[in-house]
Amino acid sequence: MDIFTQQLINGLVLGSIYALVALGYTMVYGILELINFAHGEVTMIGAMVALSVIGLLMGAAPDLPGLMVVLAGVLVAIPACMLLAFAIEKMAYRPLRKAPRLAPLITAIGVSIILQNAAMLIWGRQYVSFPRILPEARHELFGAHITDLQIAIVALSLLIMAGLWLLVQKTRLGRAMRATAQSKEVAALMGVNVDRVISATFVIGAALAAVAGVLVSAYYGLAHYYMGFLLGLKAFSAAVLGGIGNIAGAMLGGLLLGVIEALGAGYIGDLTGGFLGSHYQDVFAFFVLILVLVLRPSGLLGERVASRA
Amino acid sequence: MSLLEVRQLKVAYGGIKAVRGVDLTVAEGELVCLIGANGAGKSSVLKGLVGLVQHGGEVRFAGERLTGRPTHAIAASGVSLVPEGRGIFARLTVAENLDMGAFVRRDRTAVNIDRQRVYELFPRLAERRGQMAGTLSGGEQQMLAIGRALMSGPRMLLLDEPSMGLAPLMVQKIYETITRVAGEGVTILLVEQNANLALHVSQRAYVMESGEVTLHGASAELMSNPQIRAAYLGE
Numbered sequence: 037m038d039i040f041t042q043q044l045i046n047g048l049v050l051g052s053i054y055a056l057v058a059l060g061y062t063m064v065y066g067i068l069e070l071i072n073f074a075h076g077e078v079t080m081i082g083a084m085v086a087l088s089v090i091g092l093l094m095g096a097a098p099d100l101p102g103l104m105v106v107l108a109g110v111l112v113a114i115p116a117c118m119l120l121a122f123a124i125e126k127m128a129y130r131p132l133r134k135a136p137r138l139a140p141l142i143t144a145i146g147v148s149i150i151l152q153n154a155a156m157l158i159w160g161r162q163y164v165s166f167p168r169i170l171p172e173a174r175h176e177l178f179g180a181h182i183t184d185l186q187i188a189i190v191a192l193s194l195l196i197m198a199g200l201w202l203l204v205q206k207t208r209l210g211r212a213m214r215a216t217a218q219s220k221e222v223a224a225l226m227g228v229n230v231d232r233v234i235s236a237t238f239v240i241g242a243a244l245a246a247v248a249g250v251l252v253s254a255y256y257g258l259a260h261y262y263m264g265f266l267l268g269l270k271a272f273s274a275a276v277l278g279g280i281g282n283i284a285g286a287m288l289g290g291l292l293l294g295v296i297e298a299l300g301a302g303y304i305g306d307l308t309g310g311f312l313g314s315h316y317q318d319v320f321a322f323f324v325l326i327l328v329l330v331l332r333p334s335g336l337l338g339e340r341v342a343s344r345a
Numbered sequence: 346m347s348l349l350e351v352r353q354l355k356v357a358y359g360g361i362k363a364v365r366g367v368d369l370t371v372a373e374g375e376l377v378c379l380i381g382a383n384g385a386g387k388s389s390v391l392k393g394l395v396g397l398v399q400h401g402g403e404v405r406f407a408g409e410r411l412t413g414r415p416t417h418a419i420a421a422s423g424v425s426l427v428p429e430g431r432g433i434f435a436r437l438t439v440a441e442n443l444d445m446g447a448f449v450r451r452d453r454t455a456v457n458i459d460r461q462r463v464y465e466l467f468p469r470l471a472e473r474r475g476q477m478a479g480t481l482s483g484g485e486q487q488m489l490a491i492g493r494a495l496m497s498g499p500r501m502l503l504l505d506e507p508s509m510g511l512a513p514l515m516v517q518k519i520y521e522t523i524t525r526v527a528g529e530g531v532t533i534l535l536v537e538q539n540a541n542l543a544l545h546v547s548q549r550a551y552v553m554e555s556g557e558v559t560l561h562g563a564s565a566e567l568m569s570n571p572q573i574r575a576a577y578l579g580e
Binding site for chain 2: 214218222223224227228229
């Protein structure tokens with residue numbers, strides 16, 4: 037088996053999930069210049085809600101095909117996360133819209149802790165496993181293996197990203213979002229209800245996060261109240277890598293980070309003579325983050341530099 | 346009855362009182378200017394009118410109270426402000442900027458007619474419609490800002506220093522447009538530091554000094570007022 041091709045495939049799968057989450061960070065940053073640290077937890081809540089629905093459905097209707105069950109889980113998780121993000125923005129961030137920038141940032145960290153603890157109370161401390169109800173066929177591709185699930189993850193993510201791109205570039209709401217990101221005052225002068233656009237931005241990001249949460253828990257076969265932390269940090273790194281505030285950047289950064297991580301994990305053993313193993317995988321995201329911040333703080337596609345908190 | 350009625354408008358930034366009780370009216374179809382030195386509070390009056398800054402007093406437009414309404418609702422009621430420094434969306438195309446101007450309008454045919462009209466008024470914008478607005482020159486950006494405001498099909502246009510930072514030829518072009526738009530029946534309140542220009546195109550004028558209106562009257566009369574000639578027309 038070709039390790040390079042295999043890790044490239046694994047990286048693209050992981051990367052497309054990172055990209056979905058990174059988009060939520062970057063869209064909110066683009067409009068509010070706020071790093072919404074609670075976004076990783078929204079992803080986690082998406083996974084947890086979906087798993088609860090999946091569990092319930094499997095008990096209530098054991099004959100339903102697995103794909104349908106998971107789909108139902110996703111379809112409940114999406115509105116749940118949208119509602120959650122709407123509430124977070126309205127209750128935690130909106131009152132601080134005119135406060136010094138550190139205040140909403142610290143609030144975001146607070147919201148993230150609250151969500152983690154709430155999830156722990158609801159779903160417990162233990163890992164929740166993702167039932168093996170999805171088709172698991174493996175295919176050969178350029179001398180490597182790819183599963184049905186991996187294909188589905190990449191395809192679905194790309195489809196969602198294309199949809200988001202169309203929404204942002206071609207629709208009235210998308211134009212209002214881009215205008216608001218450039219100047220809230222002037223957008224309001226055009227008749228844009230800025231509060232509503234900001235809500236929409238959070239809600240759209242949360243919908244992507246919900247899908248990403250389900251995909252990542254399906255991929256790893258489990259979910260956990262703490263899973264949003266690392267996933268969120270990596271997705272944030274991906275957003276910074278691509279240029280935070282830039283939507284195409286988040287997509288590129290996510291995919292790239294996934295590939296870097298997978299290739300790094302695949303070769304780190306050989307490169308260090310077995311001293312470091314593939315469990316050092318998580319190091320790469322942060323290594324990349326540091327490199328980007330040192331060498332190109334505005335990211336690959338970014339123009340503006342995040343000069344403040 | 347006046348289209349715009351402003352009573353005792355007050356604007357303060359922290360402890361600093363920028364506008365200290367301004368009364369002002371603009372009748373339907375009129376072109377009125379508000380002149381005064383830098384820092385007299387002219388721009389703050391406009392910002393107060395459209396709710397961009399908190400203000401006291403009362404603002405009525407076409408009989409409806411605007412005071413306390415959010416900016417986007419005021420914009421939807423037919424008042425369009427062309428802000429100081431133009432405020433174009435640099436990372437949207439020229440065409441997208443114009444579309445933003447028509448954001449609250451649902452009548453596509455009427456919007457298309459207005460778009461054609463703006464492109465006729467400023468052929469330069471038509472040539473550059475696919476370009477990012479940030480790549481335009483200062484004068485072109487001012488054209489875009491005015492064109493964008495016209496796209497809202499406004500009953501009233503508020504212009505904040507449209508001549509600022511522009512070459513004389515461009516200033517002339519912008520003022521020709523303002524006169525033309527006024528001639529088409531759009532009511533205009535023009536804020537301008539260049540008193541000479543403003544008094545020439547307007548019917549009535551208000552003069553502001555340290556947050557208060559100190560003089561007002563017909564523009565032709567103010568132009569021959571020795572005080573004005575000394576203070577604002579450089580004689």
